[in-house]
Amino acid sequence: MTSSSRIAIDAMGGDEGLAVMLAGVARARRRFEGMEFLLVGDEDAIRAGLKSHPNLTAASEVVHAPETVEATERPSQAIRRARTTSMGIAIDLVKQGRAGAAVSSGNTGALMAMAKLSLRTMPGIERPALAALLPTLGANDLVMLDLGANTECDTRNLVQFAVMGAAYARTALDLDAPRVALLNIGTEDQKGTDKIRDAAAQLRAAPHLPLDFNGFIEGDRLSRGEVDVIVCDGFSGNIALKTAEGTARFVADLLKQAFRSSTRSKIGFLISRPATELLRDHLDPNNHNGAVFLGLNGLVVKSHGGANEIGVANACAVAAKMVRNDLTRRITEDLGNFEAEAA
Amino acid sequence: MTSSSRIAIDAMGGDEGLAVMLAGVARARRRFEGMEFLLVGDEDAIRAGLKSHPNLTAASEVVHAPETVEATERPSQAIRRARTTSMGIAIDLVKQGRAGAAVSSGNTGALMAMAKLSLRTMPGIERPALAALLPTLGANDLVMLDLGANTECDTRNLVQFAVMGAAYARTALDLDAPRVALLNIGTEDQKGTDKIRDAAAQLRAAPHLPLDFNGFIEGDRLSRGEVDVIVCDGFSGNIALKTAEGTARFVADLLKQAFRSSTRSKIGFLISRPATELLRDHLDPNNHNGAVFLGLNGLVVKSHGGANEIGVANACAVAAKMVRNDLTRRITEDLGNFEAEAA
Missing domain, CATH: 3.40.718.10 (Isopropylmalate Dehydrogenase)
Known part of the structure; x- marks a missing residue:
């Protein structure tokens, strides 16, 4: 199993709670055969929630995160907790190459700041x-x-x-x-x-x-x-x-x-x-x-804070498509060609 | 009759033609008792059109303009014809104090350029x-x-x-x-x-x-x-x-x-x-x-190019209300108070 078939999920972000996130991911799992999910957040809560989703359980791994980024938290505050929050850890899994993309329904400003700091912009961007x-x-x-x-x-x-x-x-x-x-x-x-x-x-x-x-x-x-x-x-x-x-x-x-x-x-x-x-x-x-945040060395997808199960599934589908099509490489190539032409 | 009860109409502007402009103005006339209209454009065509509107005829005066600003004309081009076009002459009637406001359904860029050049911005604006x-x-x-x-x-x-x-x-x-x-x-x-x-x-x-x-x-x-x-x-x-x-x-x-x-x-x-x-x-x-163009020494109202009779009547009503409430004076006072407070 390579990172190109694995998506990290910030299971704790979003206004609708863990149950909706898991139900959405389970839906996406059925649409993308072979895709695996790293579910990041409170381990006990996720394991309890997974009991309703045997199909997802079989295709996922739980990664514990002790903390959660709050919806109203300032990005400058949130980035200090990158190592302990479900959002920060989900992004870090992309940086480490353990996942091809991260999906979060959490605080947009914090997600942007953490993603930029951790993944950095692509060369030239x-x-x-x-x-x-x-x-x-x-x-x-x-x-x-x-x-x-x-x-x-x-x-x-x-x-x-x-x-x-x-x-x-x-x-x-x-x-x-x-x-x-x-x-x-x-x-x-x-x-x-x-x-x-x-x-x-x-x-x-x-x-x-x-x-x-x-x-x-x-x-x-x-x-x-x-x-x-x-x-x-x-x-x-x-x-x-x-x-x-x-x-x-x-x-x-x-x-x-x-x-x-x-x-x-x-x-x-x-x-x-x-x-x-x-x-x-x-x-x-x-x-x-x-x-989607474009231009980073890794893929991060922002799902609406109020997304329902179908919304979460669609955000996961966006991530899955980008991972399968190797979007980051594609952007790198296109930018390289543009720079070459402009030079 | 003072300028505060007279509105200059660019009768030739707009995609719907003279008949719609006149029908719209006639409608506005019925809503604003005592308001008079200076109808600017091709004199013969306007007089012919007025035959269907005896009510408007009684409350209007025709001002001949030999030319019309085209819908696609560049503003820089149009301003050279300010003295001969129905748009330019309608604005000039405001400048001369013969009308309290001008209404046109013609070329927006040209209207703006002509209004600015002819009426100038208010002191401090x-x-x-x-x-x-x-x-x-x-x-x-x-x-x-x-x-x-x-x-x-x-x-x-x-x-x-x-x-x-x-x-x-x-x-x-x-x-x-x-x-x-x-x-x-x-x-x-x-x-x-x-x-x-x-x-x-x-x-x-x-x-x-x-x-x-x-x-x-x-x-x-x-x-x-x-x-x-x-x-x-x-x-x-x-x-x-x-x-x-x-x-x-x-x-x-x-x-x-x-x-x-x-x-x-x-x-x-x-x-x-x-x-x-x-x-x-x-x-x-x-x-x-x-x-409405705000901030000029005179009132100019832009009606949609494709406005129908009701639309034209509403644009005239906007002009009539502003004229009756002496909007230019009101803005001058408010700006003066703001400058005084800020000083």
């Missing part, structure tokens, strides 16, 4: 980025990065995010040459900041990368399925991601209000429930769970 | 900002600015936007002390860029402004009705606004697909149609039309 898959009207999900790891970015960061995001889309979405665009406030060449325009110029000048550079895209086209990867600084990315989440919830809430507005509407709602459930299903963040 | 009203789940719409007039902003710009946005909310939403927040990627004090944190510190240190400073707000809370004014740089604002528009359309499209997915859903849809129409109505941009 200044900053890791947080990438996620978002739903679209197209055939595929969309890869978007950075979603908040870097408040301010320069041209070089944006170009590296494009290369890393494309490598991730090749793995996660099975695409040969993902269509990549930079998020901007207009599609004309002269729009946006100098950094964005310069990043576009550099990406246009590197035609041999395994990606199809599509220039700029505006916020209203995010979910149209017109591109596969959208690149931006962490500030804009976080604003866009949260605005999209908030707006989807806003529209759903308005719809609920509207359906409640009359008896006739209530009846219509009951009849069309399969349709509205389809919608809910499509927008459910659990079905798109698993954000 | 470095940059004008584009503000709009957005729908929320609360009792009021939300004022958001800047929405794209300024790609990059410094601390002073953000603080001035907060003061101008609050003055606008007092007028447009009839609030005494609007709740103001800065858009950020977290609500904790240490989140975001230096500029945003410094702007927050300055706003907190000015407690006598007619606004209630609420700190930071994240993208997922935009439409919750928790604050009345959201302030950001033009890049983030444009990304957030367009992402919100795109996501609302995305959810509506998914819903349509879902309703079409089975006969049962189709029947449910037909029965609950009043509910879905309520939703469509709430999200229809025509019902929130009329973005």
